[in-house]
Amino acid sequence: MALRLRGNGPINLHFLDVTRVAGETMTGHVDLNVAQAQNDNVERLSIKFKGIVRCRISTSTGAGGVTHHSDTIILCDEQISLWDRGSAFPPPGSHILSCPFQFTIPETAPPSFHCEGYYRKATISYALEVVGQRPGRFKENRNVRQPITVLAAASQAQLLLTQSLRQGWSGAYKTWTTDGKLKEGLWGKHSHVRVMLDIPDLTSYPNATAIPFRLHVETDTKPLPMSDAPVDKHGNPFFPAPPASSSHVRLRLHRTVDIRVRPIHSGHVDDDFLLKGSLGDSVRLAAVSQVTDEPEWIPSTGPKDKKGLGIWRRAVHFSTTVTIPYTPTVQTDILNWRYFLRFTIPFPMLGDDIRLDVPLQLHSSLACPPPSIGVAGSSDMAYADVIPAGPPPPPIDLPPSYSTGEHHVWDGDEKN
Known part of the structure; x- marks a missing residue:
């Protein structure tokens, strides 16, 4: 198991890259370089946890064109505010402000899934997204996305x-x-x-x-x-x-x-x-x-x-x-x-x-982990971050592109 570090400019997401189980509480932290954030006009920092079921069926128009029909079920959609400009500062001698976060996966969350066929596609996906808001026209937000693989919990x-x-x-x-x-x-x-x-x-x-x-x-x-x-x-x-x-x-x-x-x-x-x-x-x-x-x-x-x-x-x-x-x-x-x-x-x-x-x-063959526990003095580690007894979580049938976030959908914007 390895610590997954994803970053964009002044923002770095620290989150252990392990398979998660429905009902589990996930913890991590976001490091913000406040000096760089101010120079980059980042005004607010937040993190989202989202899960969806999305299906798409395409039909031919008869003239060489294709119409896409899609339907989406929102499984979870939470957001935590981590920082506003002027609300908190790093410790003396440092430019890094560490912002912890915690989300709980719904107990009834279905497992991650992907399939694709001719004119048909379906995905169950989960992800974290850190958003550094940059107000003003022509200024894109600083986003850091982390797909999460979720398995159902066994009774x-x-x-x-x-x-x-x-x-x-x-x-x-x-x-x-x-x-x-x-x-x-x-x-x-x-x-x-x-x-x-x-x-x-x-x-x-x-x-x-x-x-x-x-x-x-x-x-x-x-x-x-x-x-x-x-x-x-x-x-x-x-x-x-x-x-x-x-x-x-x-x-x-x-x-x-x-x-x-x-x-x-x-x-x-x-x-x-x-x-x-x-x-x-x-x-x-x-x-x-x-x-x-x-x-x-x-x-x-x-x-x-x-x-x-x-x-x-x-x-x-x-x-x-x-x-x-x-x-x-x-x-x-x-x-x-x-x-x-x-x-x-x-x-x-x-x-x-x-x-x-x-x-x-x-x-599923996995139990839901108990609530977060401290390990080696770290507030970012939970039960799933420690190797449990028994075999490791099983792999599931997801395409390689899932780990890049290609198959996750944010705010209705689907990537093909």
Whole structure:
């Protein structure tokens, strides 16, 4: 964790650059070089803390033009006056006046968020802005902006659930299932594939926490004459063979974002994210346990089945975990999103992939810090500024430009 120092002329903002949690009290201070401020005609110094939800949907005018429609919800909008010319002076022998400030993030504040698609864009953003007012025409104010990453706070029950998962889940599991029919060619009978996922039986799951699961893939060949093994005369496995390795299974986190611009415009943005250290990750195969069943010959028994025919049933079972370092699920009047674990089992025929989508809600894995406490005699440090027990706050899905303030909106002035 590092102290973030941002400045503009006589103004410097001192604020620790850490992920914040809803309900947390943030502290910092602004250093003002009073001599420079007077020479620069700065008359007043204040600091704002603002959070917004903003959605934008663009529509074509039909003649090559585009119309932008936007809607905004103000989450928080506070301002503190820090200094007026002549109201306070630096200590003797110094030109620097230190102005402390404190803001509390609303307990119900949704987490920072950003998504962007074709003609659609949505942001939940928070920032501090220090304003040095310079009266008079053609004199721009001196502004210093600091984006803030905010995560939702977990409830006590959610924290206990997170602890249970981290210590090794011993509770109940629920099963999601899909099946499909495949053909090796244009003619002939179908083969069958069944995909089953066992995952802890929870209504929501903590982000940035390893979630255990078991994936089962079972395949049945089309009816075949009895053979000694599920391979053809060339030694190739009969179609469809289950995945030989966990790296052959594709696992993605699919996110669907619903965007609304009141009163009439709506749209959505879909994204897929690679989840590292789980199925489909060829770098960390050791993190996946794999068990392959012995092939089973099952004779055909139906009245219309020919004698000597049957199917080969084969199955493979993968056990591992998945960690999802993405923004907890949120619903607002103009913006909400939902997640799916998307498992794709590829087979060597065009269009014959089998997909299992498992919906899941995400909640925060972090508690709200207690009120500000002094550390090492500094009034600018709070609980979030000290490394707490447990893992660090998880990263969330924000673009690199978020840290520059590009996606934050002040006073209705949106930067594209």
